[in-house]
Amino acid sequence: MNIQTRLQSLQQRIRSALDRANRKGGVAILAVGKSQPPPKLLRAYQLGLKHFGENYLQEALAKQAALGHCEIIWHFIGPVQSNKTRVIAAHFDWVHSVDRLKIAQRLNDQRPTWRPPLNVCIQVNVGGEASKAGIALKQADELAQAIQGLPRLRLRGLMTIPPPASDFENQRKYLRQLRELKASLGYDWDTLSMGMSRDLEAAITEGATIVRIGTALFGEREN
Ligand SMILES: *Cc1c(COP(=O)(O)O)cnc(C)c1O
Secondary structure: OOHHHHHHHHHHHHHHHHHHOOOOOOOEEEEEOOOOOHHHHHHHHHOOOOEEEEOOHHHHHHHHHHOOOOOOEEEEOOOOOHHHHHHHHHHOOEEEEEOOHHHHHHHHHHOOOOOOOEEEEEEEOOOOOOOOOOEOHHHHHHHHHHHHOOOOEEEEEEEEOOOOOOOHHHHHHHHHHHHHHHHHHOOOOOEEEOOOOOOHHHHHHOOOOEEEEOHHHHOOOOO
């Protein structure tokens, strides 16, 4: 299957999920390009996608160079190490994976003055899994308050990678926690970054505004 066909069926899945959830729209596709070569990303861009997500900094920089002529909005979605914040702050439009204050402060301090404030999401570990990045649900508000005070960051909302679940209802259970957390905190955030190839229907049902899609768009990763 080629990328155009995959994109069409992805868009159909999104439309059906929106219909079923009685939502009119408001879901952006973030094309997740990890382990995929630049020509595939270029193809997705030519088909109209604008938002691209990367997990690994070196790989991302190589792709940004290869696609420098494209007007792409770049999202960093992988774990952020503190010795990488300067480069990330300079080379990305969004960071979805902020889960501690030290990283937020460094991104704020290192965001180049010639760029607008960096869009960020707080990554929440909804399943409380030891293996996963993300702040605990209970600590998200404290981090949000601190980030609101950082002028070079624009806090847009919450992001999560839930524990794997095979059926719709179990997928919803974790994703719902992110929606409820956003509602309970009461900030004027516009972003819930959740939903991947396997659980995008559940995510859209629970209010996702950005779905992060790799394999359903590009096929299996070429590792
Ligand atoms: C790889 C990845 C995705 C995309 O996963 P698929 O299952 O391939 O759609 C989304 N978000 C993050 C953080 C990822 O690392």
